[in-house]
Amino acid sequence: MVKKAENIIVGISIGDLNGIGSEVILKTFEDNRMLELCTPVIFANAKIVSFLRRELNLEIAIHGIDKLEQLVIGKINVLNVWREGVNLEFGKNDDVVGDYAIKSFVAATKALKEGFVDVLVTAPINKYNIQSEEFKFPGHTDYLDKELEGDALMLMVHDDLRVGLLTDHVPVNEVSKHLNEKLISSKIKTIIQTLKQDFEIEKPKVAVLGLNPHSGDNGVIGQEEEKIIKPALKKLFEAGNMVFGPFSADGFFGSAQYEKYDAVIAMYHDQGLIPFKTLSFGNGVNYTAGLNKIRTSPDHGTAYEIAGKGLANHESFKEAVYLAIDVFNKRNDYQELIKNPLKTKEKQL
Secondary structure (H helix, E strand, O other): OOOOOOOEEEEEEOOOOOOOHHHHHHHHHOOHHHHHOEEEEEEEOHHHHHHHHHHOOOOOOEEEEOOHHHOOOOOEEEEEOOOOOOOOOOOOOOHHHHHHHHHHHHHHHHHHHOOOOOEEEEOOOOOOOOOOOOOOOOOHHHHHHHHOOEEEEEEEEEOOEEEEEOOOOOOHHHHHHHOOHHHHHHHHHHHHHHHHHHHOOOOOEEEEEOOOHHHHOOOOOOOHHHHHHHHHHHHHHHOOOEEEEEEOHHHHHHOOHHHHOOEEEEOOHHHHHHHHHHHHOOOOEEEEEEEOOEEEEEOOOOOHHHOOOOOOOOHHHHHHHHHHHHHHHHHHHHHHHHHOHHHHHHHHO
């Protein structure tokens, strides 16, 4: 096992090598101050990362290693997950490159599970070129949900704005089929626990959006709110949870009601992510809540159209690293507090 140091060991999967993932990773750690906060381990190939560094004209030193035991604190470590060369064409959708993105991700996840790295930050992949007989998952979150303990929930984070998804990669015409009281209760409880242990919010307030326009208008525009969502929220509220809604999504964001709550639960992907990405100005982070290990990622994709041109904005990736470190520290603090109830009581006083 790697001996832990003061700064956190951040495992990084390289993502799609034909996209902007490597650029935002290297630009993030071009700032040496980042190495005072954490020690990165990029799961890829040292020669390829060196090639990408030169192509992007970045002044950055990397340290190639063959085993995680060789990791050097305070350096940008690149673990050789594979040895062979890879033909790269920036901006191209390539199944071979997709295979290497998954090799990186699977190796990084294994290191996370085994405790060689403290947190995982994933660079963007292309969901179309990663599919194979060995990897049949829509994306990172679904694989992590299988490999790690807990119930994964996609939580988008930017400062005090947190938007969770009740359903994520589900076709719009199937969303209502997935809704039931058990799912709503489970996901909201996951959000509440996440806010407590990962964000140090003792009494979280959670807002829940409705599924239909105007949140169903009391059953005039759909029955899901009346038959499923409202009964589930009522039970949660009566059990002592600060859960409110369902709110009409357009008015909720348009009138800035989200500022009154610690998290918002959207019924489906675009209902939550469109307002989130509009409000987060390219600095948002995708956090996989509900698992026993910490994983974050930037809130953007491979951006093939600008790959290799040095134009990628790395702020979202940097924020993903910051959030992973912050959550790691807060979760450790929380575990200490619940081990010692007296400390918790003193903190409340």
